[in-house]
Amino acid sequence: MYTFGIDIGSTTSKCVVMKDGTQIVGTSLLVGGIGTKSPAEAVRQALENAGVTREELAGVAATGYGRNRYEDADYHVSELSCHGLGAHHTFPGVRTIIDIGGQDAKVISLDSEGRMQNFLMNDKCAAGTGRFLDVMANILVIPVGELADYCARAKEPAQISSTCTVFAESEVISQLANGVEMEDLVAGICSSVAGRVASLAKRINIVPEVCMSGGVAQNAGVRNALSEKIGHPILFSPNAQLFGAIGAALYAWEKKQ
Amino acid sequence: MAEEVKKQRPPLDPNSAKARLGKIAAEAYSSAQEAKARGEMVGWCSSNFPVEIPETLGLAVVYPENQAAGIAARGAGERMCEISEADGYSNDICAYARISLAYAKVKSAPEQDMPQPDFLLCCNNICNCMIKWYENLSKDLNIPMIMIDIPFNPDYEVSDAELAYVRDQFWAAIHQLEELTGKKWSEEKYKEVMEISGRTSRAWLAATACARYEPSPFNGFDLLNHMAVMVTARGKLEAAEAMEKLLSEYEENHEKGVSTFRTEEKYRIMFEGIACWPWLRVTSTGLKSRGINMVTTIYADAFGFIYEDFDDMCRAYCKVPNAINLEYARDKRVKLAKDNKVEGLLVHTNRSCKLWSGFMYEMSRQIGEECNIPVASFDGDQADPRNFSEAQYDTRVQGLMEIMEARK
Numbered sequence: 055m056y057t058f059g060i061d062i063g064s065t066t067s068k069c070v071v072m073k074d075g076t077q078i079v080g081t082s083l084l085v086g087g088i089g090t091k092s093p094a095e096a097v098r099q100a101l102e103n104a105g106v107t108r109e110e111l112a113g114v115a116a117t118g119y120g121r122n123r124y125e126d127a128d129y130h131v132s133e134l135s136c137h138g139l140g141a142h143h144t145f146p147g148v149r150t151i152i153d154i155g156g157q158d159a160k161v162i163s164l165d166s167e168g169r170m171q172n173f174l175m176n177d178k179c180a181a182g183t184g185r186f187l188d189v190m191a192n193i194l195v196i197p198v199g200e201l202a203d204y205c206a207r208a209k210e211p212a213q214i215s216s217t218c219t220v221f222a223e224s225e226v227i228s229q230l231a232n233g234v235e236m237e238d239l240v241a242g243i244c245s246s247v248a249g250r251v252a253s254l255a256k257r258i259n260i261v262p263e264v265c266m267s268g269g270v271a272q273n274a275g276v277r278n279a280l281s282e283k284i285g286h287p288i289l290f291s292p293n294a295q296l297f298g299a300i301g302a303a304l305y306a307w308e309k310k311q
Numbered sequence: 312m313a314e315e316v317k318k319q320r321p322p323l324d325p326n327s328a329k330a331r332l333g334k335i336a337a338e339a340y341s342s343a344q345e346a347k348a349r350g351e352m353v354g355w356c357s358s359n360f361p362v363e364i365p366e367t368l369g370l371a372v373v374y375p376e377n378q379a380a381g382i383a384a385r386g387a388g389e390r391m392c393e394i395s396e397a398d399g400y401s402n403d404i405c406a407y408a409r410i411s412l413a414y415a416k417v418k419s420a421p422e423q424d425m426p427q428p429d430f431l432l433c434c435n436n437i438c439n440c441m442i443k444w445y446e447n448l449s450k451d452l453n454i455p456m457i458m459i460d461i462p463f464n465p466d467y468e469v470s471d472a473e474l475a476y477v478r479d480q481f482w483a484a485i486h487q488l489e490e491l492t493g494k495k496w497s498e499e500k501y502k503e504v505m506e507i508s509g510r511t512s513r514a515w516l517a518a519t520a521c522a523r524y525e526p527s528p529f530n531g532f533d534l535l536n537h538m539a540v541m542v543t544a545r546g547k548l549e550a551a552e553a554m555e556k557l558l559s560e561y562e563e564n565h566e567k568g569v570s571t572f573r574t575e576e577k578y579r580i581m582f583e584g585i586a587c588w589p590w591l592r593v594t595s596t597g598l599k600s601r602g603i604n605m606v607t608t609i610y611a612d613a614f615g616f617i618y619e620d621f622d623d624m625c626r627a628y629c630k631v632p633n634a635i636n637l638e639y640a641r642d643k644r645v646k647l648a649k650d651n652k653v654e655g656l657l658v659h660t661n662r663s664c665k666l667w668s669g670f671m672y673e674m675s676r677q678i679g680e681e682c683n684i685p686v687a688s689f690d691g692d693q694a695d696p697r698n699f700s701e702a703q704y705d706t707r708v709q710g711l712m713e714i715m716e717a718r719k
Contacts, residue, residue: 119702134710158703169717172679173710177660178690178700257672 055112056104057310059302060097061133062120065156065184066269067092069100070299071111075307080104081296087156088120097126113306117298119157129306134162134173136301137267142168143300144291149261152280152288153297154251154270156184161255174258180219182250184270189219190243193226194236204240205275212242222246244275252283265289267297328557329533332540335550339373339543340425346371347426352492355411355448357441358542358614359631360434360459363508363624364485366546367501368494372432373425374543379410381423383588383694391420392695405663406694408444415448430454430491432484436461436634438666455491457484461629467639469629477625504546505624511545512615514554519615521561522606522651526576528564531605532595533571535586541614577602578715581648583675584659584667585610589696590704597708598657603715607651609644633666641674641681648682654715657708658688662698685718687711 057075061068064087071080080103086092101108108126116127117136124130133153141151142164151162159176176182180189191198212234215221222243229239247270264286270276271294281288293300323330347353354365356372365372382391388406394413396402402409414420418427433445433456442458449456459480464473485496515537521528537557544550564570580598582605587594598605613632618624632640648656658675660668671688679686687707692698 119706122705132706132709132713134706135713170710170714172685172714173687175688175703175707178698178703257676 055307055310056106056110057303057306058097058100058111058114059136059299059304059306060093060114060116060118060124060127061136061296061298061302062093062116062118062124063087063133063156063298064119065188066295067096067120068296068299069096070296070303071100071104071106072300072303072307075304075311078293078300080106081293081299083295087118088123093120093124113310115302115306115309117302129302129309131302131305133298134160135170136298136305138162138164138168138170139301139304140297140299141265141267141301143304144293144297145263145265145289147263148265148289150255150258150264150286151297152251152255152264152266153268154182154184154247154266154276155268156188159183159251159254161251161258163258163261172258174254176250176254181222182247182254184268186219186222186247187243187270187273187276189223190226190240193223194230194239196236196240199272201240201244202272202274202276204237205244205273208237208241209235210238211245212238214239214242214246241275244273245279247276248279248283252280255280255284260284260286262286263289265291265294267294269295271295326556328537328553328560331549331553331556332537335544335547335553336539339377339539340423343371343373343426352429353426354430354432355428355445356432357434357437357445359437359628360432361481361624361628362543362546363501363504364481364488365432366504366508368485368488368492368496369500370488370492370494373428375411375414376407377539377542378414378420378423378425379407379694380586380588382410382414382420383696384591385422386589387420387422388589388694389696402695405438405440405444406692407663408440410694411444412447412451415451428452428454430488431456433457434459434461434628436628436631438633438664440665455487457487459484461634463634463636464629465636467636469626473629474622474625477629478622481621481625501621505618505620507548507551508546509617511541511547511551511554512617514551514558515541515545516612516615516617518554518558518561519607519611520650521558521565522579524565525579525652526570527572527579527604527606527651528561528570530570530572530599531582531607532591534608534611535591538611538614541611545614545616572599572604574599575602576604578655578712579604579606579651579653580655580657580711580715581606581644581651581653582608582610582657582659583644583671584661585664585693587659587661587691587699588694590691590699590701593701594691594704597705601708601712603655603708603712605657606653607647609640609647612647637670637674637677640670641677644674644678645681648678648684653682653684654718655684655711656682656686657711658686660688660690662690662692663694685711685714
């Protein structure tokens with residue numbers, strides 16, 4: 055039985071086709087989220103990758119901020135539950151998930167069977183989210199995907215405010231003007247995001263194992279800084295950005311069971 | 312999401328509690344307008360100032376907090392906030408204060424007009440922002456401000472020293488008002504007001520306690536509307552009678568197995584904080600569409616005052632939710648959560664109210680642990696619509712519902 059999960063986020067659209075609730079047979083990930091053409095294209099690509107037609111799908115679940123606008127779904131599930139399911143599928147021992155997406159950060163605690171027990175989310179401020187990194191990468195004229203490489207070469211991370219994206223932007227510009235090395239600035243930026251999210255995570259009882267999900271999980275600079283600040287190793291999967299879509303496909307499978 | 316069952320609603324019975332309470336709330340403004348027109352002095356009064364004082368003295372007062380909530384609920388919060396922000400007030404200040412200061416300047420808001428004040432009655436048992444807000448009104452309008460200082464109480468009980476401090480101020484306020492308005496304090500009238508206020512409060516608290524029934528005989532959002540009468544008119548006989556009617560209707564609903572929550576009650580939650588007035592429909596629908604009934608909130612119960620004599624009244628005003636320590640505040644909420652069998656807690660992180668929202672991070676954690684219920688919070692504001700994101704609210708509410716569903 056094939057099920058399908060689509061995660062329509064603020065900046066990207068992700069899809070996963072699963073077979074029998076265990077095997078990922080097709081995926082897609084496109085830049086462009088809610089309100090763009092990307093969700094439809096992501097669906098097309100994932101089905102093509104899997105070699106499966108829409109008619110063969112037994113169930114479809116949508117998640118992410120665009121979930122309620124996606125009409126071709128049997129279920130609309132919050133990304134909180136879906137990240138939980140997706141992370142538990144990948145790391146069965148995981149009990150705490152730190153998800154940093156385009157416009158929010160979440161900390162989700164799971165029970166031993168992968169059920170969500172509680173969660174915390176950031177407030178309305180963009181500091182501590184993927185948007186913060188996008189803004190900073192834009193100022194530094196570095197592709198956001200290369201931030202981790204710069205971070206790895208840092209000698210002395212700069213101090214960057216974690217209070218506000220606009221304040222931090224001013225700080226980065228003034229530090230650039232003062233000749234601070236680009237690598238040190240990037241490390242400071244990653245540490246700033248990690249500091250903000252670590253504070254959020256510490257408000258929930260962090261139970262190991264801990265993993266990261268969402269687009270920012272790809273950034274080893276943030277991941278390592280976060281691990282240090284919370285005092286726990288952080289599991290990482292190359293599929294971290296797909297956890298929401300995997301969870302949605304699993305949810306559809308469980309419902310159809 | 313749960314399917315909302317659309318039912319044809321009958322026309323509002325003028326003898327129903329809802330109609331009577333709505334009329335009393337409206338008359339709070341119209342009777343003050345009439346008093347002003349007769350040449351009487353009118354006061355602006357903070358919501359937890361001892362209403363028994365102006366009521367006993369026969370003074371017309373109106374409530375800027377209620378007015379600001381009404382203005383915000385009718386869509387003019389941003390317009391009014393921008394007026395005071397242009398005058399230099401930070402948007403970090405309470406939005407009720409910004410709206411009120413704007414109203415004192417422009418003197419008109421079709422969404423909720425009220426007479427301009429001749430004096431101010433301020434009590435800081437709800438917050439200290441209130442003091443500066445009223446001081447500025449006093450200076451801008453060149454009118455007297457009568458202040459009762461009820462400091463935050465770090466102890467669990469009201470000490471004799473605190474009682475003496477507050478009691479003397481109550482009498483000082485009474486004497487100031489006598490001198491200012493020429494009205495005289497009457498012990499006989501006070502006893503009558505105290506009795507009515509107690510009667511109103513007992514009926515109100517008994518009505519809100521009907522949430523213990525499963526399903527609840529009412530939609531918790533009803534309380535947010537009805538509580539306007541508790542703020543403005545609890546010392547009036549018609550308020551006591553209307554609240555007793557409300558109680559009898561809720562009991563009757565329970566007996567008949569009906570509710571003003573007009574869909575299946577799948578989940579029961581407690582709501583924390585002042586309502587998000589500019590987004591009341593959105594916040595209400597986000598819950599109702601999922602079958603979530605907000606059955607109880609400390610915000611509603613906060614306006615039920617029961618006491619036996621003058622000293623007891625002073626103590627009651629020292630025990631309003633924002634004047635008590637974390638442990639006492641937590642215990643009151645835990646009792647509400649347990650009495651009403653709630654399955655989750657939804658916390659409004661109200662950007663206007665630093666005091667209330669500030670201690671909720673820790674308090675909500677303790678309540679969640681003590682009651683073994685999930686907790687979700689969302690950003691919003693009691694009157695400034697710019698501090699709310701519908702998508703973020705929706706995700707948090709759905710997440711809360713999914714945990715409650717998984718636990719069933």
